Amino acid sequence: MTRWIRHKSPYLSWQVTEGIQAIFTTRQGGVSFSPFDTLNISFNVGDLPSAVMENRRRVLADIDHDLSQLVMAEQVHHNQVAWVSPHDAGAGAMASRTALPGLDGLLTHSDRVVLGMGFADCVPIFIAVPQDHVVGLLHAGWRGTVRGVQRQAIELLKEEGIDLHQIHIGIGPSIGPCCYEVDERVANEFRAQMGGDAPLVATRVGHYLLDLWEANRQQLVELGIPDANIDISRWCTACHGDQFFSYRRDHGRTGRMGGFICMSK
Ligand SMILES: [Zn+2]
Known part of the structure; x- marks a missing residue:
C-alpha cells in the first residue's frame, strides 16, 4: 500500500493523516x-x-505557511537529529540565515514551524506521530543511512516516551535500486552494518546496485517500527529527468527538490 500521491500540482504528497502536510517538490513550477x-530550493x-x-x-504559500516559519538543517551526511521549536523558525529560510548546523534530522512538537531540507538522490525520510503531535x-x-540517522531519530522519539507502533514513516523520492551503483568501499x-541482509546486487567486478529504500526500511523495522507503518514512494529521482533533479545523473550540477512537513494549526 502506498499513501504517496502524485498530484497535478508540481508536488508529491505523503497522505499519512489529516492535519499533517508532507510534500516533496518536483523540479516543476519554479x-x-x-x-x-x-x-x-537550494541556495x-x-x-x-x-x-x-x-x-x-x-511552495510555502501552497501549503498555507510562510517562509518565516521554515526551519532547515545544514545536512552534513551524518546522523545528528534535534528537536526544534518556534524559537528556531527562520533558520536557513533565507540566504542570509544559516540552517541549523551539523544536523541531518529535525523533529518538532510545534504546529508553528515547517521542517524543510533539500534533496537530489538522497533519501527523504518523513516521520509522523499523529497521536503525540510530532512530525520529523x-x-x-x-x-546517513549507514551511520544511522534513522536510529538517532527513533532513539529521540523513544526518550520522549513515544510508542513505536504510533510512528509512521514516509520514504520519499530518491535514487532507486535501478540506478544507484556503488563501489566496494x-x-x-x-555489509559491516547490516551483514548478509545488506541490499546489494552485484553488477560488475567491485560494483553493486544499492537499495537505500530497503536499507532504511530494514533498519527501521529492526528498531521496532511496524513494517505496515513504512510507506515507500518508489519514485527514482535518476529515472525521471522531467520530474526530478538527480545529483548522480546530472553529474553534480543540478538543483534540489524540497521535502517539507508540518502540522496544521
Ligand atoms: Zn532509477
Whole structure:
C-alpha cells in the first residue's frame, strides 16, 4: 500500500493523516534557469538567490505557511537529529540565515514551524506521530543511512516516551535500486552494518546496485517500527529527468527538490 500521491500540482504528497502536510517538490513550477530548472530550493548549488527565494515562497504559500516559519538543517551526511521549536523558525529560510548546523534530522512538537531540507538522490525520510503531535524529517544518503540517522531519530522519539507502533514513516523520492551503483568501499560499509541482509546486487567486478529504500526500511523495522507503518514512494529521482533533479545523473550540477512537513494549526 502506498499513501504517496502524485498530484497535478508540481508536488508529491505523503497522505499519512489529516492535519499533517508532507510534500516533496518536483523540479516543476519554479522560476530557476537551467541547470536548476525550474523549482530549485537550494541556495548552495549556484542558482540565483532571488530565484530560490521565489521558489521557496511559492511552495510555502501552497501549503498555507510562510517562509518565516521554515526551519532547515545544514545536512552534513551524518546522523545528528534535534528537536526544534518556534524559537528556531527562520533558520536557513533565507540566504542570509544559516540552517541549523551539523544536523541531518529535525523533529518538532510545534504546529508553528515547517521542517524543510533539500534533496537530489538522497533519501527523504518523513516521520509522523499523529497521536503525540510530532512530525520529523531526515536526510539519509548512503552515509546517513549507514551511520544511522534513522536510529538517532527513533532513539529521540523513544526518550520522549513515544510508542513505536504510533510512528509512521514516509520514504520519499530518491535514487532507486535501478540506478544507484556503488563501489566496494560503500558496499563494505553496508555489509559491516547490516551483514548478509545488506541490499546489494552485484553488477560488475567491485560494483553493486544499492537499495537505500530497503536499507532504511530494514533498519527501521529492526528498531521496532511496524513494517505496515513504512510507506515507500518508489519514485527514482535518476529515472525521471522531467520530474526530478538527480545529483548522480546530472553529474553534480543540478538543483534540489524540497521535502517539507508540518502540522496544521
Ligand atoms: Zn532509477
